[in-house]
Amino acid sequence: MRKRIRKHLSSLAPGLAANTYDLLSDHNRISALILEERSYTLSLLETFILALAEYIETGDRQRVVQQSREIALFRSKQGIALACILERVRVCRDSLLEQIRRDTHRLIFTEEERLGLYQIQMDLFQFVDTLIDVFIQTYEEDEEQRKQLEMQANSLTKEDFSQVAEQELVQLVLQSTDIAVLIIDRNLRIIEANYSFAELQQVERAQIIGKNIDETFRPRENERFVQWVIERGQSGHYVADTNGTLTTVSTSPIYHQGELWGAISVLRNITDSKRYEDELTKREALAAVGQLAAGMAHEIRNPLTSIKGFIQLLKEQTENAQNSSYFSVILTEIERIDGLLNDVLVLARYRDDKISAERFLLMDEVLGVIRLLEPESNRRGIRLELDWSGDEWYIYGFRARIKQAVLNILKNAMEALVMKGSTVRISVYASINQVVLTVEDDGPGLEEKVLKNLFIPFYTKKPDGTGLGLSTTQRIILDHGGEIFAENSSRLGGARFEVRLPISN
Incomplete structure (x- = not known):
């Protein structure tokens, strides 16, 4: 709790x-x-x-x-x-x-x-x-x-004042929460370490002061950065993995009255910066692929429309029942290809000029999706439970896209109940300036590997899946200024999806 x-x-x-x-x-x-x-x-x-x-x-x-x-x-x-x-x-x-x-x-x-x-x-x-x-x-x-x-x-003399200012500066650095500082003497004994350093190393600060650095942390030979300042006279800048945290390490000697007294090491956490750079690189790559995909989707749609028209014409001109069934299969598959192309266009952030943004009630679309899926859920013995106070919230965007996103999430929840489970619970409520939609089920839940790759295009665990459903859903939610999260439900035991969309006032 x-x-x-x-x-x-x-x-x-x-x-x-x-x-x-x-x-x-x-x-x-x-x-x-x-x-x-x-x-x-x-x-x-x-x-x-x-x-x-x-x-x-x-x-x-x-x-x-x-x-x-x-x-x-x-x-x-x-x-x-x-x-x-x-x-x-x-x-x-x-x-x-x-x-x-x-x-x-x-x-x-x-x-x-x-x-x-x-x-x-x-x-x-x-x-x-x-x-x-x-x-x-x-x-x-x-x-x-x-x-x-x-x-x-x-x-105070000018020299005295300078010393006091230096001491104040040292204290401010040592108390910093942004950088980790370590000072050793020429015997490799830890003289000072701030709380940020202790937290980074996952130790108590009081327990490491006065200890030999090699005996305390036992670093790998190729990561004795601050020790090298004393042993080799080698200072520098490095990147290291410190207990799972990516850090930059800068080392420098400390001289007193012309003699080497010790060394200082300053460590800064760059995990978030690295993650941001990786995310930016990934987005740029996806944007390039998206532009290519949008162009290909348009080029494929043109001949596909002609093929679909001629198949329908042949079907109307043919009275043979067997041939007619073949034509129906072909048309069904063409519709499936057209649906996949639509998902690709959404991922590529294609904007159809025929679709306009508007201000609409979110619950109209949620209730519409539930009514659409009720016959299938009743047939399979799945309970669709709605937890909603009856309040109404307006959001701004593309009505059909939001309906598609809700439909994708609910269909995924129902498909997850093939082997286990019989309940899908939909909860909708307001949180400050957002409306929150959660979908939970009592199915088998999501494995750790699946959670990591859930929204990656074309990643799927379904034998006949395309891997575009959830990536398309994420793109729709992000384009509407919202957020989507996935985890395992602590309440029902299966998967839990949470969508947050800004309320339009």
């Missing part, structure tokens, strides 16, 4: 952050300085909400406390009032608790879980009180440190 709550709140984090910001603005409880940096404040609010959501699942207080200290220290140095920060923390907490209360029916399934949810809400309320104390303490410590520096400022 905790994992379910975290996942739900994490998906709503951007909207909750925006609501929190708007609430503070509406009540004039936010300083002019924060209002001038809306995007950054929204980012901090979202980060704090995500940290609380993670705490609900893991119960790890230390990580959230450390993160809160860093935020408090940074905001204190910016000169932002403590009262303003505390107000933001309280409103974040209230927004989270209110969201949990509103979505109780989606988060729990048993009375035992209901009691557990009450305990989670109480614990979250008390934990935020603890974090408020952390913010207050950090502000007081920073204020005290600032006063001490001001008292010393009058007696």
